[in-house]
Amino acid sequence: MNRNQPPPQTPDMLRDDALLMQLADGELDPETEAAVLAQLEGSLAAQRKLASLEALGAFVKETTEGDARADGIVDAVMAAIEADEAQAAGDDSREPASQEPSVAAPRRDVPRARPANDNARSIFAIAGLAAAAAAALFLWSKTEPEEPTFAAAPLPEAPLVAPLAAKLDGSAAPTTNTPTNAAEPEAGVEVASVEFGSNQGSVFYVPGDGAATAVVWINDGGEDP
Amino acid sequence: MRAFMLAIAMTTTLFGSAAFAETPSGKPGSREQGAAKPDRSEATAELVVAHGTNGGKGIDPKLARHKELKNPPFSSYNSYALLEETTRGLSKGKPATVQLPDGRELKVLLEEVDEKGGKPTRFTVKATMKKPGSEESTVQFKAKPGVMFFVAGQRYEGGILVLGLKIR
Numbered sequence: 001m002n003r004n005q006p007p008p009q010t011p012d013m014l015r016d017d018a019l020l021m022q023l024a025d026g027e028l029d030p031e032t033e034a035a036v037l038a039q040l041e042g043s044l045a046a047q048r049k050l051a052s053l054e055a056l057g058a059f060v061k062e063t064t065e066g067d068a069r070a071d072g073i074v075d076a077v078m079a080a081i082e083a084d085e086a087q088a089a090g091d092d093s094r095e096p097a098s099q100e101p102s103v104a105a106p107r108r109d110v111p112r113a114r115p116a117n118d119n120a121r122s123i124f125a126i127a128g129l130a131a132a133a134a135a136a137l138f139l140w141s142k143t144e145p146e147e148p149t150f151a152a153a154p155l156p157e158a159p160l161v162a163p164l165a166a167k168l169d170g171s172a173a174p175t176t177n178t179p180t181n182a183a184e185p186e187a188g189v190e191v192a193s194v195e196f197g198s199n200q201g202s203v204f205y206v207p208g209d210g211a212a213t214a215v216v217w218i219n220d221g222g223e224d225p
Numbered sequence: 226m227r228a229f230m231l232a233i234a235m236t237t238t239l240f241g242s243a244a245f246a247e248t249p250s251g252k253p254g255s256r257e258q259g260a261a262k263p264d265r266s267e268a269t270a271e272l273v274v275a276h277g278t279n280g281g282k283g284i285d286p287k288l289a290r291h292k293e294l295k296n297p298p299f300s301s302y303n304s305y306a307l308l309e310e311t312t313r314g315l316s317k318g319k320p321a322t323v324q325l326p327d328g329r330e331l332k333v334l335l336e337e338v339d340e341k342g343g344k345p346t347r348f349t350v351k352a353t354m355k356k357p358g359s360e361e362s363t364v365q366f367k368a369k370p371g372v373m374f375f376v377a378g379q380r381y382e383g384g385i386l387v388l389g390l391k392i393r
Binding site: 188189191192193194195197198201202204206207208211215217218220 | 292296297298299321349354356359360361362363364365366367368371372373374375376378379
């Protein structure tokens, strides 16, 4: 390759981002579309830009499609873009006067002139606003209170509390003063002590009317009198 | 918080109005002079004696209010018949004796009465069952007023005995 040869220039049509956007959105007439596509074959940078535009469009569409809450967001985004462009145009119109500062004038930063068809700023604005809108929708959908759901079936009865350690030898006295689960019904009765004598037995807590009650079950093993 | 404030307001209203109500002596705040303080050394015991079997007859309608009989461990038996229902007065330190159908003797002793605001909040009761010629079984309950507790499982006529005791 000859080093003195200038690098290949991007075809003029491809420098117009609006054309690429229209191409990505399928809004070009067939002739223009064919021409742009023909020029695209020779510009890798333009192909990448087109791919980015298509991906961005698909992302926004996928995020907002079918969600009624997205109504108005697109309009808001476009309004923001137009305002941004209007401001940029205003800046551009004032730039010539500031591009030749006098020697005596205090130094200040002078904005760089940019090509009139360079819409990179708009693309970044679109991308930023679209990403912000998508993020807002995502968070919105996550924070929206869910519809209250009601159990279709009646709640099951409170489970039987497991029997306490049974006093089997006639000496131990199970105590039940410490509730183990705050969700259990409040105990209306507590067994402070129990002596089964020569019998065996268990202590149960069963749900009662509003409060759990105690059942001391004696397995006397005796015969019917 | 709202319920808490409401409770404070109600408590203030109730007790405040009571404290400054006109008493028989005609002087506000002198409740003790005119009203007899309830004697909390006494209580009333309601005793229910039922017979549980697997006879397939279901639960006696007279026992229908005792929903506990539908739950374990009572659900081991499908039929319950009311044998006896009685009320006994209890005095602290003096056991009340009831003869049970299986020959056992049940003694119910009121040991303690916890109070709050002049009302009983919990009774400490000792129930002792003794069969002639055998060791006795003793259970000490701490029961809120009106909550029935049970002693069950003793063999009786192909089934079991269920004793329900409620203190007021």
